[in-house]
Amino acid sequence: MHKKLFIPGPVEVRPEVLEQMAQPLIGHRSKEASSLQKRISNNLRKVFFTNSEILLSTTSGSGLMEGAIRSCTAKRAAVFSVGAFGKRWYDMAVSNNVPADLFEVEMGQAINAEMVNDVLKTGKYDLIAVTHNETSTGVMNPIDEIGEIVKKYDDIIFIVDAVSSAAGTKIEVDKWGIDICITSSQKALGLPPGISLCTFSQRAKERAEKVKNRGTYLDLLSLYNYIQKKDYQYPSTPSISHMFALDYQLDYILNKEGLENRFNRHLELAKVVRNWAKKYFDLFADENHLSNTLTTVKNTRNIDISELNKELGKRGFVISNGYGSLKDKTFRIAHMADCTMEDLEELLVNINDILGLD
Amino acid sequence: MHKKLFIPGPVEVRPEVLEQMAQPLIGHRSKEASSLQKRISNNLRKVFFTNSEILLSTTSGSGLMEGAIRSCTAKRAAVFSVGAFGKRWYDMAVSNNVPADLFEVEMGQAINAEMVNDVLKTGKYDLIAVTHNETSTGVMNPIDEIGEIVKKYDDIIFIVDAVSSAAGTKIEVDKWGIDICITSSQKALGLPPGISLCTFSQRAKERAEKVKNRGTYLDLLSLYNYIQKKDYQYPSTPSISHMFALDYQLDYILNKEGLENRFNRHLELAKVVRNWAKKYFDLFADENHLSNTLTTVKNTRNIDISELNKELGKRGFVISNGYGSLKDKTFRIAHMADCTMEDLEELLVNINDILGLD
Numbered sequence: 001m002h003k004k005l006f007i008p009g010p011v012e013v014r015p016e017v018l019e020q021m022a023q024p025l026i027g028h029r030s031k032e033a034s035s036l037q038k039r040i041s042n043n044l045r046k047v048f049f050t051n052s053e054i055l056l057s058t059t060s061g062s063g064l065m066e067g068a069i070r071s072c073t074a075k076r077a078a079v080f081s082v083g084a085f086g087k088r089w090y091d092m093a094v095s096n097n098v099p100a101d102l103f104e105v106e107m108g109q110a111i112n113a114e115m116v117n118d119v120l121k122t123g124k125y126d127l128i129a130v131t132h133n134e135t136s137t138g139v140m141n142p143i144d145e146i147g148e149i150v151k152k153y154d155d156i157i158f159i160v161d162a163v164s165s166a167a168g169t170k171i172e173v174d175k176w177g178i179d180i181c182i183t184s185s186q187k188a189l190g191l192p193p194g195i196s197l198c199t200f201s202q203r204a205k206e207r208a209e210k211v212k213n214r215g216t217y218l219d220l221l222s223l224y225n226y227i228q229k230k231d232y233q234y235p236s237t238p239s240i241s242h243m244f245a246l247d248y249q250l251d252y253i254l255n256k257e258g259l260e261n262r263f264n265r266h267l268e269l270a271k272v273v274r275n276w277a278k279k280y281f282d283l284f285a286d287e288n289h290l291s292n293t294l295t296t297v298k299n300t301r302n303i304d305i306s307e308l309n310k311e312l313g314k315r316g317f318v319i320s321n322g323y324g325s326l327k328d329k330t331f332r333i334a335h336m337a338d339c340t341m342e343d344l345e346e347l348l349v350n351i352n353d354i355l356g357l358d
Numbered sequence: 359m360h361k362k363l364f365i366p367g368p369v370e371v372r373p374e375v376l377e378q379m380a381q382p383l384i385g386h387r388s389k390e391a392s393s394l395q396k397r398i399s400n401n402l403r404k405v406f407f408t409n410s411e412i413l414l415s416t417t418s419g420s421g422l423m424e425g426a427i428r429s430c431t432a433k434r435a436a437v438f439s440v441g442a443f444g445k446r447w448y449d450m451a452v453s454n455n456v457p458a459d460l461f462e463v464e465m466g467q468a469i470n471a472e473m474v475n476d477v478l479k480t481g482k483y484d485l486i487a488v489t490h491n492e493t494s495t496g497v498m499n500p501i502d503e504i505g506e507i508v509k510k511y512d513d514i515i516f517i518v519d520a521v522s523s524a525a526g527t528k529i530e531v532d533k534w535g536i537d538i539c540i541t542s543s544q545k546a547l548g549l550p551p552g553i554s555l556c557t558f559s560q561r562a563k564e565r566a567e568k569v570k571n572r573g574t575y576l577d578l579l580s581l582y583n584y585i586q587k588k589d590y591q592y593p594s595t596p597s598i599s600h601m602f603a604l605d606y607q608l609d610y611i612l613n614k615e616g617l618e619n620r621f622n623r624h625l626e627l628a629k630v631v632r633n634w635a636k637k638y639f640d641l642f643a644d645e646n647h648l649s650n651t652l653t654t655v656k657n658t659r660n661i662d663i664s665e666l667n668k669e670l671g672k673r674g675f676v677i678s679n680g681y682g683s684l685k686d687k688t689f690r691i692a693h694m695a696d697c698t699m700e701d702l703e704e705l706l707v708n709i710n711d712i713l714g715l716d
Contacts, residue, residue: 061595240368
């Protein structure tokens with residue numbers, strides 16, 4: 001039996017989108033491949049509210065995160081972490097010998113703009129990396145406020161991990177001053193895992209031109225230059241099946257559901273889970289910075305989460321246990337992509353039933 | 359109208375395989391994901407005639423090529439190139455600040471074992487990189503003979519780009535002494551593009567342990583260590599859809615068609631194209647080192663290749679023009695993956711008809 005996925009990626013994918021993955025292939029050096037990528041890029045610019053170039057990578061979001069911090073740090077990177085994925089970004093810098101410092105806040109808290117200001121005013125950094133939506137804690141950082149601070153400084157490249165939020169909540173890339181905004185297919189975009197994509201500003205391009213040893217496959221500047229020269233074809237063979245699915249889904253998001261409706265639906269779903277969590281458990285994250293795409297629930301009843309998931313599995317659902325050190329202390333319910341209110345309520349009714357709540 | 363692909367990747371994919379790409383997703387941290395990868399790894403070991411570990415990467419073959427040369431060169435790499443893809447490997451090393459030298463032969467020729475011996479006996483190198491099947495020239499290098507030379511030296515890591523040959527011709531990884539043998543989904547395996555995979559020997563693992571700054575996403579040692587620790591699950595979300603398709607196709611290759619039959623079919627297809635090429639044009643590559651998966655035809659009649667492809671397109675076929683500097687001087691017909699003799703003969707009849715041959 002298929003289990004409906006309420007985990008923070010891979011998400012449940014609509015059958016019509018899955019069908020696109022099964023389309024016969026086309027050559028990646030064909031005119032059709034160029035048109036396909038151009039249409040995808042134009043539509044993604046709308047999702048991200050940007051005029052920047054769009055880069056597609058046949059990797060998970062981690063591939064582009066590594067590429068971004070390596071390609072665009074000339075001096076030193078300041079990585080702000082609110083959980084596991086922020087820390088991972090710092091580790092990527094270190095593994096590439098990119099000078100970087102890690103600034104962490106307590107799990108469940110958000111980064112605030114003053115903290116960023118204090119770090120940037122040291123003058124040591126030329127890149128700042130921030131997680132928008134932290135999948136381990138359920139925190140959504142105030143990227144708009146952080147962006148205002150970053151703008152005060154010259155020549156800081158602002159890179160944002162929006163892997164688990166983009167297309168599920170509004171991110172105004174240009175207005176917020178984001179140079180590289182990264183997301184992945186298997187989250188709020190509602191596609192199978194396998195590709196990631198980002199915005200890439202002119203400032204980011206100019207910075208990368210000054211950085212040596214950027215590698216090849218994950219080098220964002222190489223990707224950028226190649227698609228300019230070769231009419232939006234990629235240096236290596238991309239996952240064309242994912243491109244078909246992404247193209248189809250972007251049309252749905254922009255022209256069928258509508259972007260604002262999509263963002264609102266995510267917020268409504270989030271509210272339902274938050275209220276449920278507050279009634280029976282508690283929220284793990286700071287209430288002023290809750291994620292709109294997933295909720296991390298504090299396991300105040302000390303339930304056996306893997307036992308709950310086993311029972312849910314028999315009924316055709318799956319949620320996530322806590323991440324890393326939060327494994328038993330929290331559990332996570334994702335409410336992103338094309339999840340409907342009906343789907344979500346069905347899940348919660350089943351959890352209540354299994355746990356004998358209410 | 360869909361055009362049947364006779365280009366050297368992406369290849370034509372069987373409808374049953376495409377259907378697997380549309381399966382509903384599973385969590386990448388589930389027991390099912392572990393079982394899926396274990397089955398894939400066991401079956402790939404049979405395809406590669408090896409006991410080495412198998413690593414899967416959500417990248418094109420280029421991702422693993424870069425990972426291999428970066429992860430496993432501690433001293434200096436010797437890259438042997440017979441065309442565009444060999445050269446690319448060298449460029450990847452340079453872009454990562456990995457010390458490397460490039461050894462090239464004339465386009466259309468193969469690497470010979472003596473040449474490798476001469477290079478290795480300088481004592482300067484601790485890794486050798488060789489393209490098995492060069493897609494630009496249609497040359498297949500004698501990896502078995504080169505392997506015999508490599509074995510004479512201590513502590514040389516032997517990495518092979520078998521992107522466009524593995525599963526289409528026999529590669530005996532352990533017997534030939536290959537430490538890392540790399541292939542990609544969209545070639546002779548007969549899958550859509552989007553993942554790549556390689557064998558990874560204990561010697562390669564031990565070497566990588568001595569190399570610093572291997573990066574993260576493309577670091578083969580990180581992949582290796584993670585799958586050992588986490589029951590064959592990957593550090594980042596892999597392309598599960600491709601894993602479904604690969605799993606299905608490996609069962610077909612091993613248990614329905616049979617490996618030896620598959621290799622023989624590729625050879626029979628190759629012979630037909632070679633004979634056709636010799637009758638009407640000429641072969642570009644050295645006749646002693648012809649590829650079994652694609653044929654590069656010397657354009658002795660000076661035909662307009664893009665015009666030919668345009669006409670073929672109207673009839674539902676597509677072949678490749680020459681690569682890079684060989685663009686108009688050659689054209690390429692791929693005969694790999696699940697291409698049948700009937701498919702191939704239909705193509706050649708149509709080419710003859712368009713060109714008014716015979």
